[in-house]
Amino acid sequence: MSSIISREELRALPFIQQPSYPDKTALDRTIDSLERLPPLVFAGECDDLRAKLADVAEGRAFLLQGGDCAETFEAVTADNIKQKLLVQLSMAVVMTYAAQVPVVKVGRIAGQYAKPRSKDTETRGDVTLPAYRGDAINGFEFSEAARAHDPQRLMDVYNSSAATLNLVRAFVKGGFANLRGVHTWNAQFVRDSAVEQEYEELASEIDRALAFMVACGVHDDSLSTVDFYASHEALLLEYERALTRVDSRSEQLYGCSGHMLWIGERTRQLDGAHVELLRRVSNPLGVKLGPTTTADVAIALADQLDPDRIPGRLTFITRLGASKVRDVLPDVIAGVEATGRKVAWVCDPMHGNTFEAANGYKTRSFADVADEVNGFFDVHEQLGTWPGGLHVELTGDDVTECVGGVMNLSEADLASRYETVCDPRLNRNQSLELAFTVARRLRSGRLGRENPVQEFRAKEL
Ligand SMILES: O=C[C@H](O)[C@H](O)COP(=O)(O)O
Numbered sequence: 001m002s003s004i005i006s007r008e009e010l011r012a013l014p015f016i017q018q019p020s021y022p023d024k025t026a027l028d029r030t031i032d033s034l035e036r037l038p039p040l041v042f043a044g045e046c047d048d049l050r051a052k053l054a055d056v057a058e059g060r061a062f063l064l065q066g067g068d069c070a071e072t073f074e075a076v077t078a079d080n081i082k083q084k085l086l087v088q089l090s091m092a093v094v095m096t097y098a099a100q101v102p103v104v105k106v107g108r109i110a111g112q113y114a115k116p117r118s119k120d121t122e123t124r125g126d127v128t129l130p131a132y133r134g135d136a137i138n139g140f141e142f143s144e145a146a147r148a149h150d151p152q153r154l155m156d157v158y159n160s161s162a163a164t165l166n167l168v169r170a171f172v173k174g175g176f177a178n179l180r181g182v183h184t185w186n187a188q189f190v191r192d193s194a195v196e197q198e199y200e201e202l203a204s205e206i207d208r209a210l211a212f213m214v215a216c217g218v219h220d221d222s223l224s225t226v227d228f229y230a231s232h233e234a235l236l237l238e239y240e241r242a243l244t245r246v247d248s249r250s251e252q253l254y255g256c257s258g259h260m261l262w263i264g265e266r267t268r269q270l271d272g273a274h275v276e277l278l279r280r281v282s283n284p285l286g287v288k289l290g291p292t293t294t295a296d297v298a299i300a301l302a303d304q305l306d307p308d309r310i311p312g313r314l315t316f317i318t319r320l321g322a323s324k325v326r327d328v329l330p331d332v333i334a335g336v337e338a339t340g341r342k343v344a345w346v347c348d349p350m351h352g353n354t355f356e357a358a359n360g361y362k363t364r365s366f367a368d369v370a371d372e373v374n375g376f377f378d379v380h381e382q383l384g385t386w387p388g389g390l391h392v393e394l395t396g397d398d399v400t401e402c403v404g405g406v407m408n409l410s411e412a413d414l415a416s417r418y419e420t421v422c423d424p425r426l427n428r429n430q431s432l433e434l435a436f437t438v439a440r441r442l443r444s445g446r447l448g449r450e451n452p453v454q455e456f457r458a459k460e461l
């Protein structure tokens with residue numbers, strides 16, 4: 001059984017992308033406080049999610065993991081949280097109904113406050129300051145005071161995550177996510193959206209199907225509540241260690257800052273502190289895999305993080321870029337599958353497709369995003385493996401951060417509502433459009449193979 005790694009042991013491991021706090025005593029004081037606080041999530045919830053992700057790995061379900069690139073403390077309001085849920089629930093409804101595949105819903109939410117950066121500093125004119133690394137570390141404002149690394153912010157991460165999780169739990173279990181309200185969500189949310197008609201037709205079909213079920217006497221809780229889980233990149237070693245708890249039922253360790261934790265592309269070194277910290281906890285884990293990944297690297301990570309091959313433990317989130325996905329992905333999947341492991345394969349079509357627009361905005365093109373998703377489905381179809389999910393940076397707001405999509409946003413449009421504090425997100429329309437793209441691929445995969453789930457399982461026996 002693993003034990004909680006000590007502060008000293010953790011600090012002695014090789015690490016990158018961490019804050020540099022000038023006052024170590026202040027850091028230790030904050031860590032002391034965090035260690036005493038209650039867990040944000042419960043071990044049993046993490047186990048439930050792991051069981052659902054085992055279904056994803058086995059081809060029986062699809063993962064939708066989405067949310068902000070970087071959450072901010074200021075945006076922790078009821079309206080914002082509601083909006084974040086709405087976009088993801090609407091996408092999930094499209095995928096579940098159109099593709100007839102259960103969708104596991106996980107937010108990049110309630111903890112996504114720290115960002116790895118390519119450069120340590122940012123220069124504007126003749127002023128150079130520390131780069132913004134997420135509200136967990138420093139402020140977005142371009143001033144010396146705001147950009148200083150402040151450990152007290154870790155307490156704000158805890159409190160903001162707790163407030164967000166509290167409302168998310170209330171919303172998804174308290175009737176807000178009732179499927180019978182699909183039309184109401186539609187009225188509030190999809191109105192004026194360019195995908196309104198497609199969504200409206202789908203919502204009417206769902207209404208008819210539900211009315212039929214109710215007329216037949218089916219009254220099921222699963223129609224009125226939803227399971228929604230929280231995930232974030234476990235980037236901040238001190239914070240994640242301080243929120244590690246021993247589960248009193250099993251005496252296993254859990255990272256209690258979120259249900260699912262992932263290791264980013266930049267911090268997944270086999271001998272690094274992130275892998276060492278997360279291999280000890282029993283949560284479901286994600287690992288980002290970028291375009292230089294080989295099958296051997298993926299297998300070594302899997303062996304390190306999931307030596308016992310626990311169903312649902314490991315999700316590989318590939319973020320290869322539209323131009324590379326068809327070349328790089330097949331060998332990685334084939335290599336891992338050849339070991340006999342079952343991992344969940346999830347496509348992040350955002351992080352390999354970032355570029356700088358002529359006017360200086362960091363952006364992504366919807367066409368590239370959709371192309372990577374299609375490439376991901378193509379590769380899985382060729383290999384006969386299960387395209388297990390989608391991981392996207394998105395928002396329910398009408399921002400203008402990614403170009404293209406049904407509204408055909410141009411680079412000139414980016415300035416009108418560019419609100420992200422780090423990477424560009426799909427807006428409401430683009431998110432729903434992507435959901436329809438995925439649903440079409442899932443449906444055609446199903447129709448092409450009669451019953452892919454049964455076929456998949458038959459192949460395993
Ligand atoms: O979200 C991922 C990274 O934090 C982000 O892409 C880094 O961006 P940068 O290259 O602007 O530092």
Ligand SMILES: C=C(OP(=O)(O)O)C(=O)O
Pocket residue numbers: 069116233263264265266288289319351
């Ligand atoms: C930093 C991120 O991604 P990656 O590690 O894939 O670059 C992210 O998803 O926020």
